[in-house]
Amino acid sequence: MKEYDIVVAGAGVIGCATARELSRYTGSVAVLEKNADVCEGTSKANSAIIHAGFDAEPGTLKAKMNVRGNQMMDQLSKELDIPFSRCGAFVVCLREEELPKLRELYERGLKNGVEGLSLLSGEEARRLEPNLTKEVCGALYAKTSGIVCPFELTLGLAESAAINGVRFYFETPVLSLERQGEKWLVHTPKEDFLAKAVVNCAGVHSDELHNMVSEKKLKIQVRKGEYCLLDKSAGKHVGRTIFQLPGKYGKGVLVSPTIHGNLLLGPTAEDVEDRENVRTTASGLQDVLEKSALGVKDVPTRQVITSFTGLRAHELGDDFVLGEAAPGFFDAAGIESPGLSSAAAIGESLAAEIAQKLALGKKEHFDPIRRGVPKLKEMSLAERRKMIEKNPAYGNIICRCEEISEGEILDAIHGVLGAKTLDGVKRRTRAGMGRCQSGFCSPRVMEILSRELSLELSQIRKNQDGSQIVLTRTRGE
């Protein structure tokens, strides 16, 4: 059995943000994650938007956390060495009779304290975004809206937490909780953990964890969203995130540049029972392509390089559930959109609440700085030359589509929370994320993983156990 002051259940963006904020305080922290890496659930498959905060009802936790979380991103992205761009967003209105709803949204934004909002005519909007359709008759322009890489944000938060003493336990799902005196005994298949406080950051499973300890039951309705990702050659089709005016099911289909220069379309919104249902469907993908064309014309849909499904943890109360639900049990439940945008703020607020409860003081030497894997492709030739002189492995290109070198892959494997799988390398470096979708580089990345981690090639996995890539040696070997 291991003993910590605080156990965080879940290494998604909320768990990692909370862990990092907790690491500002004295007190030991462990993060338990059922998957093999951080950011394996809801956090990895979403729109990758840092919303401005005009969308949520004034007074809700969603509104409060979103606006605060958005404000925190400039400093946070610098501290964590992760890409973040305030590219701005449009909410486009496609029907004259709905223009009042656009104004409502604008006013809601003002009430929420969102800065940099303005209303544009269809003409004005098209001048800034020439690929908007002629049906666009007005737009809400949110200058503070941004784009981020959800994985790098989560990994950055996690590694920063680890640098400041937080321990991560992967493939360690929380099975049940038991009150033991003033503490919680946390059961996992590997070992038990004893903690003064437990933080529930279990994403689509956050109601299950909550309901183990609280009489006031929660119910997560998992909502599935399908996306299509387009090649970088389509990445400049729009310069800002283009939302459609929200309807009954969330924010509608967006068209957005990604922080890495691709174009993202989606999501659909479909309530599902299976909490692991990340299938894409022909009808869903068709829907994404068709709906994206309503606000943006000539989307080069032949440039799709991959499609994926994300799951949103929609709580039936329709707001985030934050704070102490039972003595020493703290919720961050029902974190759906704008969860990614709110992550930093949720972490900040929960950590403060927990620290107060456990009477923890601030650490003297919190180190806010974390360095990511260097990105050689983004450097000038002179910088790149210097990097390769220092470490020749930066000169050996492994992923030709994204131009990722062996040196970057080695950095990812030997990082603070190093990659252990093909997906782990991919998300840390982008090796395999390009237009060939890992066709060329996967055997080479597998070799590097096998060499560096002293594993047989047949033990190298895509992600979770059971996802081994090759099975056995061939007959002749």
Added chain:
Amino acid sequence: MKYDVIVIGGGPAGLAAALAAKENGAQEILILEREKELGGILNQCIHNGFGLHTFKEELTGPEYAARFIDRVKEENIPYLLSTTVIDLARQENGVTVTAVSRENGLMTLEGSAAVLAMGCRERPRGALNIPGTRPAGIFSAGTAQRLVNLEGYLPGREVVILGSGDIGLIMARRMTLEGAKVKCVAEIMPYSGGLKRNIVQCLNDYGIPLKLSHTVVDIRGKERVEGVTIAQVDEHNKPIPGTEEDYSCDTLLLSVGLIPENELSRGIGVELSPVTNGPKVNESLGTNIPGVFACGNVLHVHDLVDYVSEEAAEAGKNAARYAAGSGTQEGVEIPVETGGAVRYTVPSRICPDRMEEELVVRFRVGKNMRNAWVCVYAGEKELLRRKRPVMAPGEMEQVKLKKEDLKDALSLRVCTEE
């Protein structure tokens, strides 16, 4: 130092181009290869059937490559391995090539001429937007081929293959020989995109069913592929409801098309054809950028490597001449138009003044045809009419044009007539 000819890619196209450049007087030649050996994709093609046209014998891929590699070594043509070109730029009299490697760091190389010979890549699952889960066990056929033939590992035991391109067919046989069960090859088109001989030797000989007008409509399995659903498609390639069939399998191989890798070409401003995804070239295999030539699968996807070598030799020769400043650059280019089932031609423009006495024009047709005519017209004038008993999209066709026939031509048209 300035090179006469820099060859980007050390596969079959690059090797043949470099050799031809040498034979035609280029002194300073450099081959840049990103893999750790010369030979390109041939190194993993351990089946035989290569070189029937060139050497009149059946070689394996590595054997075919070795014939060229040996000659490159005999000729002392320098090459750099594990070297990736990251940028190609124009300069006043030629090109600047920026490349990186572990050994040499970041290099800036100058050449009077460059030959693009980067080959092609496989279309991934995403390009088809196949719905379902995203587990381990989905490979492009070429990746699986590398894992089996070069790494010596078996990617799966029960296999479904989507796409009947040549690599898919070859891998159906290869996986079978390694003890895997290949349950079927599904092909969305009503015909195979592969060579007839591969359908016979790789599928029929092993009793592997080829399901034409079928595609994968669902992939199941969380960590590893557990099965796929295959459905028949209508004439618009849309799945027909009610025709779905479930196959249990742990592996799905995709052989759904090859795309010439022209990121570098695009960077330097080479004009690309939307049909081939390769550069538009003239009779000298020159692109719109002076001094930049293209050949092999980066130009258009070939069926047989023999034609790659033949074409690349032309590109190498012309690059050497360009570097030497010999041969005229003058003359008017006439566009080659297509008609009937002809999808494209390489070259797509011809300068009669610059062309040799005879010029090979390669093309592919868009459908299966029997007893159709291949015709070439210069304006209204018929230059050539040849009956072809069988033509198929999977097999490359060619016609030979004579310089004397094109002397006064203002337009050219290559077409099929039924």
